[in-house]
Amino acid sequence: AQSVTQLGSHVSVSEGALVLLRCNYSSSVPPYLFWYVQYPNQGLQLLLKYTTGATLVKGINGFEAEFKKSETSFHLTKPSAHMSDAAEYFCAVTRSWTGANNLFFGTGTRLTVIP
Amino acid sequence: DGGITQSPKYLFRKEGQNVTLSCEQNLNHDAMYWYRQDPGQGLRLIYYSQIVNDFQKGDIAEGYSVSREKKESFPLTVTSAQKNPTAFYLCASSKGGQGIAYEQYFGPGTRLTVT
Numbered sequence: 001a002q003s004v005t006q007l008g009s010h011v012s013v014s015e016g017a018l019v020l021l022r023c024n025y026s027s028s029v030p031p032y033l034f035w036y037v038q039y040p041n042q043g044l045q046l047l048l049k050y051t052t053g054a055t056l057v058k059g060i061n062g063f064e065a066e067f068k069k070s071e072t073s074f075h076l077t078k079p080s081a082h083m084s085d086a087a088e089y090f091c092a093v094t095r096s097w098t099g100a101n102n103l104f105f106g107t108g109t110r111l112t113v114i115p
Numbered sequence: 116d117g118g119i120t121q122s123p124k125y126l127f128r129k130e131g132q133n134v135t136l137s138c139e140q141n142l143n144h145d146a147m148y149w150y151r152q153d154p155g156q157g158l159r160l161i162y163y164s165q166i167v168n169d170f171q172k173g174d175i176a177e178g179y180s181v182s183r184e185k186k187e188s189f190p191l192t193v194t195s196a197q198k199n200p201t202a203f204y205l206c207a208s209s210k211g212g213q214g215i216a217y218e219q220y221f222g223p224g225t226r227l228t229v230t
Binding site: 009034036041042043044045046049090102103105106107108 | 119148163173205207223
């Protein structure tokens with residue numbers, strides 16, 4: 001069965017500091033992994049995704065994530081936090097390769113950026 | 116512009132009433148999804164549809180119903196049988212196809228309050 005664990009429901013960083021949001025997955029099939037961002041009272045927007053190939057994935061707004069199969073991790077990073085990065089972030093993994101094109105979402109990490 | 120629209124943004128209903136949430140997409144996507152979002156619980160899948168006139172239950176389908184009569188539309192009805200309907204509801208769509216996890220595109224959401 002597929003699942004996603006996001007460590008830390010709340011993360012606070014200072015403006016200009018490194019952002020690290022953690023995601024570990026469990027999957028019985030080769031996973032496709034996604035990071036989404038949600039601003040208050042809005043829908044989700046795709047930040048980046050890993051399917052196959054290069055394990056370091058670059059996304060929008062300066063974010064990147066590295067797929068580490070040995071650690072079953074897909075942590076999200078950004079070298080320097082900006083005030084506009086304050087939002088909730090969701091990691092997601094494919095549920096199945098034979099079923100519908102469904103994703104299983106983690107419970108989210110709320111990022112606060114301190115000026 | 117292509118995208119997903121959900122209406123209304125805010126919806127208020129009395130307990131015991133059915134209510135229908137609208138979701139329309141003009142992305143020509145085959146697959147559509149409904150999620151429920153509650154604080155600290157991430158996104159939970161209610162129903163999904165891979166093709167017109169076909170849909171499947173997700174993880175929390177009890178008390179909800181859907182229809183998929185047109186490719187562009189996937190309305191969700193929250194029935195009086197849903198014990199705790201107050202939540203933020205998100206609609207999403209994606210390209211179809213098994214074995215490939217296309218990213219999902221999200222609408223802006225509808226916040227339903229039942230009193």
